[in-house]
Amino acid sequence: MTVLASLLIKPLNHLVADAPWAGERLRRHAGAHLLIAAGGWRVNLLVGGDGLFHPASAGVADVEIALPDDFLAKMLVDRQSLMASARLSGSAEIAETLAFVFRNLRWDAEGDLARLVGDIPARRLAQAGQALFASGRAAGDHLVGTLGACTSDLSGPLAAAAEIAAFSDQVGALDAQLQRLERRLGRLGS
Secondary structure, three states: OOHHHHHHHHHHHHHHHHOHHHHHHHHOOOOOEEEEEEOOEEEEEEEOOOOOEEEOOOOOOOEEEEEOOOHHHHHHHOHHHHHHHOEEEEOHHHHHHHHHHHHHOOOOHHHHHHHHHOHHHHHHHHHHHHHHHHHHHHHHHHHHHHHHHHHHHHHOOOOOHHHHHHHHHHHHHHHHHHHHHHHHHHHHHO
């Protein structure tokens, strides 16, 4: 088993084990071979009869999931855009099940913390973590907005090539109309 596969399988199986519905859906596809590809990384997994993922040798995959190169950042910050940018190919039935499971798995961080430190400290740590994450996200959004404003102020107005082409076409059409109008006025004056 590759290091990447072992790093992926354990947390993935932890999430599936915490969501019995996910294991039940995956058990229907026991024996399915899954290939996850992101950039130069490739991980081969097998859906086991227990509804969990197991390492698999390279071979013909029933389903291939191609993730964007920035999947790690999207996974941490914006899971919805990660799921939207992932491309699944292969068996439609298995791909649909995997997409549903991956889209709906949620980590119960508070539950995992409660096993280590107890319910009340876990709740307080989870609330503090959520507040920290929210303030970090707000700061990041503010930074992006500020950088965007600075960039547009320093570089002047920006227009896309399509907008410039459309504007040029409109100017050309107006020029043609103006020339026709000038010819008409010339005929009226003679």
